[in-house]
Amino acid sequence: MLNRHPEYQYLDLLQQVLEHGDRRIDRTGVGTLSVFGAMARFDVGAYAPILTTKRVYWKTAIKEMLWFLTGKTNIQALLKENVRIWTDWPLARYRKETGENVSQEAFEKRIVEDDAFAARWGDLGPVYGKQWRRWQGPDGRAFDQIAGVIDALKNNPTSRRILFHGWNVAEIDQMALPPCHMVYQFHVAKDKLSCLLFQRSVDVLLGNPFNWAAGVALQAMIAQQCDLELGEFVWVGGDVHLYLNHLEQARLQLTREPRPFPRLVLKRRAASIDDYRIEDFDVQGYDPHPHIAAEVAV
Template structure:
């Protein structure tokens, strides 16, 4: 049975943000910025009516999120394909490493220009290590080969829908120390019932101010892609966050966003059915009826 709610489903998110700021445990973290943190938050979003949880209390740049998800599915771990498309969400990590290791005070624009223009520079400084995409589609099998978790997931959903093993994860303990950032949205599981596909995302760490909007939209989009590829209807996406936090320098974001009233979620459609889960393009994703409040700028903690 799908979750029923009398209030707007985005209220779950606004409530978590307000509680984290007002009641969260204040903690110092690896970034040095500090957070206010809750532990263990669950949200549910019904996708069966064609809507998608794209936050409306601030604008989410959903096209960048689509490009990021397609990049994950490609297995690439270099920022070059993203920056070539004007997506900057992964640049801060290699840029920070470059500044620390070379003492060059380069700005982001100049760094990205070099990533695009110089093959050798991109190979050396644009790679993030074995992050999400590498684990999703090329997990080392211990025998010199790799395992494509996403391909196995699609095959399982098509041929053994009642299985309780429709799972993939990015949390490869043996390779965490080589990753620019260990996976935050780390484990996904799916469930088929009455011809509908539902999913759970377990997220070990979530920045409510900047990360959640991308995370929940991409999880819902991936579920819709899987449903289309497997001939299923969408059910619901369940989000489970462990360390759910707001950064201390995001007070202005929290105050402004929780004061806004959510608007109706937009609809998501596909313009075609690609040949496989790995063949989606940005233009395949159609979002209609998205009428968000304005974007709220806030700094990223690296």
């Protein structure tokens, strides 16, 4: 058991949700099987937990993380990087408010090409990046939580307060989607940086693999900026669920044997946390099983 592949933490969770999940109707109307409370932990100094039992498009996940770090909240910047994972929410709003049954492709094209249209229809509200980099206090001051984390890691690394989060109660109702990956907490021991990510809600088939890849990329960037090695990545899930239209895909994934995890390497040291680009990331030795397609529930 000591040599059991760490990806079985994910596969065991899939199995648990399939066998013991509470069947419920969710806000999307699709329905889920849900369990409450889960944990996984990985030695990211040795490998990156990018799933091998299906292909994970890790560049898309990291591009999203880099977008969060900019503090931007409009999908135009994402679409220019060919990242389409946030389009569903503004597209649904556009169709509802205008009555125009525009195709996703046409909507995205207009967002990219028309700045005024993008400003009106492409903004997601004060989602992740805004809270991480420009959390607004009651006196109107903006707080850069990421800068605060890096400063604390450099100057007070044994603090138990090194964290940032996105659950700004005053602005939840303005967000296209309230933050699912809510809290990132950091811990330094023996010059190694560990990260704990708490998710209040996780789509275990589609969202979870992306969140792990992006979270480890963030951990690697912050560690490099603070001259630390990588320790553990610890993930904690609240409501962990499979959508009812993902069950066959989950069963398929469970038939596959994990392959060796890859390594995530930063090819250069960026000048600051704001200076990383997707070209700086290299995932070495990634040999996954084929991609498994599934629909996002909106």
